Amino acid sequence: MKLILVDDERVIADGLQKMISRYIPECEVIGVAYNGLEGFKLIQKRQPDIVITDIRMPQADGLEMIKMLKEAGCQTKFILLSGYADFEYARRGMQLGVQFYINKPVEELELRDCVCQLMEAIRAEKAKLQEVDDLKMEAHSRIQESALWDILDVGNDNTVQVEELLRGAGIPTEGYCFVCAQLEFDNHLGPLKEFGLDPVFRQVERALGRYGAVYRFRYSGSQVAVVVAHGEDIEYGELVLAVHRLKEAVFRELKLSMTVGIGTVQERAAGICKSFEEARYALSYKVIKGVDAVIPFPEIISLTKHRHPVPEEMIAKLEAGIDNMDEEGCVFTIREIFRWMEPESRMSPADLQLQCLNILLSSVRKMSFQQLEQNDFLGRNILSLEGISRFRTLERLEEWMVQIIREIITFKLEHNIPKKKDIIAEIKDYVSKHYDEPISLADLASRFFISPYYLSQLFKQKTGDTYINFLAQCRIGKAKELLERTDLKVYEICRKVGYSDTQHFARLFEKLTGFKPSEYRKYLPRA
Structure with missing residues (x-):
């Protein structure tokens, strides 16, 4: 813990510094100030965890200094040092959030107990803040994963929608290149059943850490999708070598054998789905290249370009x-x-x-x-x-x-799959009943025994729209009903129609209706 002392009596400040060094080694005194104004400047500059300050000092007393620091947004914790048993000082200190006091002359045990209590409170507060940050990070990561899932399902001709999804998830697009890979584990992730995919994700991040951003998530079954975004040109040969190193590290550290398909580098965000389709196609050539291979898409093109395809x-x-x-x-x-x-x-x-x-x-x-x-x-x-x-x-x-x-x-x-069924009609009916569940295109593909890519193409061919748009319209339609017929709050409606991010829901609602959710309810005609 970093600590600053503020006292206009140098003898007292020096004595405190020696006590802390001797009795509280977990604290480091990083500065000493001799009046309130000097202390204000030093504390703002060094941002300590704890400040021990006298109350009565020239230029600005301890309470005035604390007030100025609080107004400036300072998060430091304070211990007040005073030879005055004046309730008014204690009352003003409490108003400023100060909970700890030490009377002069300072005794070693009292100083240690007071500082240790404050350190414990700081650690507990930091742990809570870290927990909140971790939850925010996890939520943000899930939003990004969901957006990328949607992008992989959208198709190559939906440039505007792709860029909207990326912006909404906080994924950079301007000036970035993108490339996708698909990893497939040949032993179906057996060793990872207990711990999940986190060990694989850590290896992915380590191997591809030189690139601006790396997004990785389970795609289906024993497959993981990887999307790399970089603010400069991606040298393809170096990327392929990095993926080879990843494959070796995963086998060495996790005892997992994997095959990898790699798409080509795309200079626009809308190319993400194209690169991923290339990666998936390359991966299918493991029956020629062998399992445990890294298969770049250009190699497949060179393999097939001189062949006569079956009509x-x-x-x-x-x-x-x-x-x-x-x-x-x-x-x-x-x-x-x-x-x-x-x-x-x-x-x-x-x-x-x-x-x-x-x-x-x-x-x-x-x-x-x-x-x-x-x-x-x-x-x-x-x-x-x-x-x-x-x-x-x-x-x-x-x-x-x-x-x-x-x-x-x-x-x-x-599996009683009927002949020539109208699969799109069945899917639309299923989605209209399960809109509040997290149903991706891959989930539907698995449920209805059809490949995600083929389903994406067929859905657009049959309906003239993408699956993502259809799902959004179902959900927003239900949200409108809930706004009209219930007193539920917007965040409650957001979750009831299958969205976890209220801001994303509000943006989508406004895009499809022309109103923000709160405005829509406000302008409803009254009976």
Whole structure:
């Protein structure tokens, strides 16, 4: 604890300094002043934890000095030193928040007891303030995480909405570059079940600490999303090396093996979703690159740019067969695709695997990772190397693909997923009933067995709007009803419609209605 002495008698000030040094070693005297005005200047400059001050001094007495410091916003704690047992001084001191007094002549034990009590009170106060700061930090972090979740779901063409979400969460945009990565842990975070993801997050922050800001959060299941924002150009090669170091540190410190997909650097905030989609796409190529690999998106582009992709109409035909659970039709289409591939039968095993990967990713692009993980066979063969990497001939790959498609259809039948259902109508109905819950696009994707990216695209295609906008309109519509029909306070309504941040709720309400929530209720027509 840092302490300053203020007394116009030098002998007393020197004696106090020696007592404190001898009997209260946890306190350090960082300055001495000999009148109230000098003490005022010294205390403002050095910002001590404790001040021991005489009352009667020239230029400004102790109480006047304390009053000036309080008015200046000083948070220091004071002990009054006086040879006068005058109630008026005590009363004025109490009005200024002073709780501790020592009478002259000062005794060592009384001084130590008084200072120790004050130190204990200061520590308790600092602990409470730290707890409040931690809660604020956690709340701010959750707001940022929620905003980034929304951005990943919004899509690349919603520049204004992306920038609004970032500003509302206090994430810088002007002059910043962004890049995303997706981490996937191959043992499903087993060692972290007890402690959560905090040890992984600390490793991420340590490895990528040179960048302006790093945001990390669980994306789904055993996957973590990372968004890097930097106020200067991001050198891509250095970033990839930093991610390699992260992967090694996570394995060394946490005994976790992970695969990483990295998107490209984007010069505008609206590119965050594009970079993340690239990262997710790169990660899917672990069946070619291997688990425990770092896979930058540009490497995938160079892998595929010289290949002839399977015609989209064949993929669409296969997708329609899966939608309708037409096993015979799907098997016929797989055979048709492989006959198309036969003229290129001199392709290397890696090329064959790559073509099959493209077919497979296209045919299951509507399915979520959670859905694939729920089926043991699909999880092993689609989300790991146990399937595709074993087969090095066209014939064996064809039979493996047929087996995979049959398993997908079996899975859909077992889970009673109806043919050609209007999934968007079901989702809208679900959201209208559960608007007060924290439902992200990824949560819905998992619930309705569809990939988040495909759901985002399909929702906009079917409704002409984004899922985020639809959810906001549902929530604000309900908020309007509550403002009209109840006496609930604005912060209570905010929580009842699914928002945790009252300021964000108020901004969104004003944007969609033209009124602040309090104004909306004020201008309601009276019956």
